Amino acid sequence: MSVMTSSAGGGTEAPAKKRRITLPVVLLAIAGVFVLLSALRIITGVDELSSSGTLRATLVAAVPIGLAGLGGLWSERAGVVNIGLEGMMILGTFGAGYFGYFYGPWQGVLGAILLGAIGGLLHAVATVLFGVDHIVSGVAVNIIGLGAVQFLAALTFSGVPGGGATQSPGIDDLPAITIAAISDPLGDLEGKNWFVVSDVAALLRALVTDLSVLTLIALSLFVFTYWVLWRTSFGLRLRSCGESPAAAESLGINVIRYKLVAVIASGAFAGLAGGFLAMVASSSFRDGQTGGRGYIGLAAMIFGNWRPGGLLAGAGLFGYTDTLRLRGGGETIHGLLLLVAVLLVLVAIWQLRRGHRIAATVSGVLGVLIGVWFFLSESVPDDLTGMTPYVTTLLVLALASQRLRMPAADGKPYRKGSAG
């Protein structure tokens, strides 16, 4: 164990003045976001920015991305890059459609997990046992997953009433929870449009109104993952396989087995993400339902610095911007422009104080341009609102990316007995 800790210490030596992210910091950050959103809502007059409806939809949009990201987290923490999440998610959507329609909603959830895990198994066998390049295998899994699902869907759902070659008939809903005793008074409070208070009420209301059980399960999986990977010896060993498999092996850890388990679990998470799309975000399997969310989950994980908390924030950001576009359309996104402009100008000032002239100029000019756009227009064209989540992710990554550190042996092939 002592070897492990010292090697981990060696890895994080470089940024000596690194600030630790503690619970108070996180809570302060969340509070800050709320004050900002609330101010923006009042300044721009766009109520959709923090209505409980928007926040509830955000949750539904963020969960599949977060689950896919969790899949990526498990796999990459064990040192296997998983670009095949998309394919495993697609398998999951079909699993949910098939088992959900023919057997029942809970069986659908299990089916989604099972099919995703099969995709994970494929990736695991190729990368861990045969030493195939992780990206190659991931791409292959994506192709196979898509092809297999299209083939199987045409086989099983053509001719089924309400179904077709590219979609399943409706699946029964999973139970959802509403606590009316809390929800209704919170609704009144939200309607008052008070600064910050109403926004917090909206958030709480979103959490107690029509909340699918699967959403709850998904959120608990974040806690579960954190606990397993960072608070158990199993997790320590698994992460050691991603940091330095040779050192792990020298301590008697069966690296191959840990990697296999991690990648199969990764597939199961991605499958569940697909299942969530088919069963909670909509109520049937459709071809093309994932829409690249597997890749976005991967982006959210990188954004979150390969940690569950950061990943959750990334998925939330993505889900939020995606929801805004769907609910308010151009006008809501227009309100968001002001926020982006102000933030960019703030970043510019900060960069200037640190002496980074070029970075400061770039973000300053961008900020001013977006500000001008905000004041000169009434709304963002509908076609362009579609790119909000992607631009946001890109901007955030561009501003924050240097501080990220991925597992040291991530993506490197490993062969048993290579320690030495």
Next chain:
Amino acid sequence: MSDARLKRVALAIGAPALALIIAFAITSLVLILAGDSVIGVWQQILSVPDVRGVTNILNAATVYYLSAVSVAIGFRMNLFNIGVDGQYRIASFVAAIVAGEAWLPGYLNTLLALVAAVLVGALWAGIAGLLRVTRGVSEVISTIMLNAIATAIVAYLLRKAAVDAEGSNITATKDIPEGSWIPGFSLGSDAPNDVYGFIVVAVVVGFVYWLVINRTRFGFDLRASGASESAAIASGIDVKRMVLVSMLLSGAVAGLVGMPILFGDAHNYGSTFQSGLGFAGIAIALLGRNHPVGIALGALLFAFLDEQANPLQILLDVSPDIVKITQGVIVLTVVIAYEVVRRYGVRLEQSLVASALADDDTDDKGAEVKV
């Protein structure tokens, strides 16, 4: 020794062959499980295509080839350009606008549009390259985001630039004047369709790719940076510059991907313009091991499978998507087969060296005894 070399050549050819056989076996297994006619499917897929089919295969392979070369340029540098999709779509759109406006006569117009496509493709990929070298953003993520952004921008601009044909709801750019089309050629007098003339450009691109990567200082620097960044830095290569340049080059080739379709077939950019070519390119580049000839074979194989599977639905009521499973499995099995063969080759070499050493040993001992 020559015996061992012969063995190695046999292994090198055997690997892809073995991979194909395994992929076909797995596909057959899926068909059996699905209860479809295995023999019927293979009879159709492995039948000899007619002239029309061959032309279609060549055309599809041309497009796949350009996409795969674009991806391969990135791979050589350890860069993963998933953004070919967005790059070629935004480039095709701009080229269609430029060519449709016809500011220049005849082929000058074509040339201008091609230059525009290359520049736009390079520019779009360059954003990812710039973010990577200045801000450390992984190109995997940024190119995925840029794909989605390109889709939105093109949809927006297409609506602005579209000319609505009478009684049609297909939005498309202005048609390119006929004098600027790139003529194709037919494979015989009775062929109903033409092979894209652009196939010549694709071959030239493949050759230039080979030349630059394998026969120039730049190509050496590129491969060195891809193989070992620290070694490249130690030998004085500006790795950041190489990342940016190879991303630009990859994007430039990606800009050409849509051109065979634009100038040989569609003649405008509409909402139905073929998408998803970038992802096929990744698989084909992997299949061809980033080698220009290997990529060509991979592109032909993928195009062949696509074309031959098309009639399956009508003939046998089997979904043509079955070949996607085959294609995906081929990518995996080829790589696994190469890896297995490589390990076997290493072992072969080691045992050869060991036995040669053992021989030397006994010789020495013999010599000692003699003395």
